[in-house]
Amino acid sequence: MTSRRTKIVATLGPASNSPEVIEQLILAGLDVARLNFSHGTPDEHKARAALIRSIAARHGRFVALLGDLQGPKIRIAKFANKRIELKEGDSFRFSVTFPRDAGTQDVVGIDYPDLVKDCDVGDELLLDDGRVVMRVEGKNDEELHCRVLIGGPLSDHKGINRRGGGLTAPALTEKDKADIKLAAEMDLDYLAVSFPRDAADMEYARKLRDESGGTAWLVAKIERAEAVADDETLDALIRASDAVMVARGDLGVEVGDAELVGIQKKIILHARRFNKAVITATQMMESMISSPMPTRAEVSDVANAVLDYTDAVMLSAESAAGSYPVEAVKAMARICLGAEKQPTSQKSSHRLGHTFSRCDESIALAAMFTANHFPGVKAIISLTESGFTPLIMSRIRSAVPIFAFCPSRETQARVALFRGVYTIPFDPTTPRTESLSQAAVNELLQRGLVEQGDWVLLTKGDSYHTIGGTNTMKLLHVGEALV
Ligand SMILES: Nc1ncnc2c1ncn2[C@@H]1O[C@H](COP(=O)(O)OP(=O)(O)OP(=O)(O)O)[C@@H](O)[C@H]1O
Ligand SMILES: CC(=O)C(=O)O
Numbered sequence: 309m310t311s312r313r314t315k316i317v318a319t320l321g322p323a324s325n326s327p328e329v330i331e332q333l334i335l336a337g338l339d340v341a342r343l344n345f346s347h348g349t350p351d352e353h354k355a356r357a358a359l360i361r362s363i364a365a366r367h368g369r370f371v372a373l374l375g376d377l378q379g380p381k382i383r384i385a386k387f388a389n390k391r392i393e394l395k396e397g398d399s400f401r402f403s404v405t406f407p408r409d410a411g412t413q414d415v416v417g418i419d420y421p422d423l424v425k426d427c428d429v430g431d432e433l434l435l436d437d438g439r440v441v442m443r444v445e446g447k448n449d450e451e452l453h454c455r456v457l458i459g460g461p462l463s464d465h466k467g468i469n470r471r472g473g474g475l476t477a478p479a480l481t482e483k484d485k486a487d488i489k490l491a492a493e494m495d496l497d498y499l500a501v502s503f504p505r506d507a508a509d510m511e512y513a514r515k516l517r518d519e520s521g522g523t524a525w526l527v528a529k530i531e532r533a534e535a536v537a538d539d540e541t542l543d544a545l546i547r548a549s550d551a552v553m554v555a556r557g558d559l560g561v562e563v564g565d566a567e568l569v570g571i572q573k574k575i576i577l578h579a580r581r582f583n584k585a586v587i588t589a590t591q592m593m594e595s596m597i598s599s600p601m602p603t604r605a606e607v608s609d610v611a612n613a614v615l616d617y618t619d620a621v622m623l624s625a626e627s628a629a630g631s632y633p634v635e636a637v638k639a640m641a642r643i644c645l646g647a648e649k650q651p652t653s654q655k656s657s658h659r660l661g662h663t664f665s666r667c668d669e670s671i672a673l674a675a676m677f678t679a680n681h682f683p684g685v686k687a688i689i690s691l692t693e694s695g696f697t698p699l700i701m702s703r704i705r706s707a708v709p710i711f712a713f714c715p716s717r718e719t720q721a722r723v724a725l726f727r728g729v730y731t732i733p734f735d736p737t738t739p740r741t742e743s744l745s746q747a748a749v750n751e752l753l754q755r756g757l758v759e760q761g762d763w764v765l766l767t768k769g770d771s772y773h774t775i776g777g778t779n780t781m782k783l784l785h786v787g788e789a790l791v
């Protein structure tokens with residue numbers, strides 16, 4: 309399965325718990341399984357992770373596991389009768405002292421004491437992903453007094469965002485700290501940090517990950533208005549992360565849906581510029597929660613993210629709680645392949661006119677320049693320890709597949725997120741009669757990935773246990789397999 313370059317992330321949930329569905333998701337092209345720590349118990353997540361790993365191994369596939377922290381999503385408390393119905397023009401209050409389980413038609417408790425301090429008269433509050441909108445008309449020490457601008461149902465524990473962002477809740481809650489330990493225990497490959505405000509939030513998450521003994525690469529979810537308010541903050545946040553997610557659910561509520569598309573394009577561009585992988589997420593195939601077919605608008609949304617060169621597209625409720633999880637992955641795979649046929653996604657001007665700061669980066673980009681300009685090159689082999697060299701290679705637009713040859717389980721799974729990069733398990737220290745380069749090329753020949761007469765580019769370092777040690781590039785003509 310090497311012809312699709314854009315990767316597919318799918319959230320697992322009640323609709324995708326059974327071994328049968330998980331197997332079908334993997335066969336349909338799942339590359340990264342997302343475990344959302346906002347829902348479910350640690351045991352449920354462990355059971356899903358174990359299934360993914362064993363079924364993927366059975367099929368010789370490499371699927372990365374991504375844990376997504378709940379973060380400080382601010383929520384209302386509960387209503388006495390579970391839900392109310394608000395009409396335009398109604399007055400409504402949020403109270404930090406009102407009993408937590410006794411909300412009425414007029415008032416509800418709030419689990420975030422600073423809400424009153426953080427909000428001012430004139431602010432707009434969006435509830436339940438923007439389905440209900442209110443304006444703050446007054447406040448005292450304990451309560452916000454609001455007017456309903458857009459009415460609708462409101463039920464227990466729905467989330468609140470402020471239009472324009474700016475709520476000060478810190479990015480990592482006590483639950484998140486426990487889940488960082490859980491992620492380490494589960495050997496997760498990626499860990500997504502929800503609502504980081506700036507680079508410092510990512511640095512703190514990295515410190516906690518290190519203390520927990522985890523090795524997951526950290527994904528910054530871009531979902532606060534402050535994070536995209538200026539390029540300096542956005543770029544610092546991206547640089548402090550290992551990968552980035554355009555978390556359109558919350559980001560769209562904070563910045564407004566009209567500006568979201570332009571901001572998405574900017575995040576993808578900046579993530580790639582700083583050598584990070586990027587995931588485009590949320591409501592990509594929303595109608596497929598209840599329909600076996602995507603709409604034209606959804607097809608167009610996925611295709612445009614592919615043309616903008618996202619590394620991965622993501623399914624949320626479609627695969628976690630919808631009626632057609634497997635169909636949604638299949639539809640995404642088909643749309644990615646179709647969009648990738650456009651030659652615009654095979655050309656690149658990445659870092660033209662820039663200087664490089666690292667040896668491995670220089671070799672990686674020289675390899676891609678050669679691959680894109682020498683038509684005989686049919687494959688790139690990167691003998692890699694951490695996956696960093698193939699990550700940099702895949703920042704360049706190209707139609708040539710990049711094979712990450714790596715011995716460690718972590719790297720084999722990690723590269724599943726990178727666009728156009730595929731895992732080949734390979735231990736460079738195995739004693740062998742032929743040369744290392746010949747052994748690597750034979751591996752591709754035996755898998756039918758290249759044929760006699762093709763050219764293959766290979767990069768490696770002098771010592772195989774040095775991260776960042778790539779210093780060599782070879783251009784190899786494929787002869788007969790040596791067996
Ligand atoms: N593990 C799970 N258990 C139960 N329901 C789930 C699970 N994962 C997802 N869901 C359902 O799918 C919906 C969409 O999934 P998604 O991962 O986007 O969650 P979310 O509630 O928007 O969370 P967040 O904003 O924290 O990422 C959820 O609202 C929930 O109803
Ligand atoms: C994924 C997520 O958290 C969002 O889109 O808001």
Ligand SMILES: [K+]
Binds near residue numbers: 344345379
């Ligand atoms: K989450």
Ligand SMILES: [Mg+2]
Binds near residue numbers: 531555558559
């Ligand atoms: Mg979110």
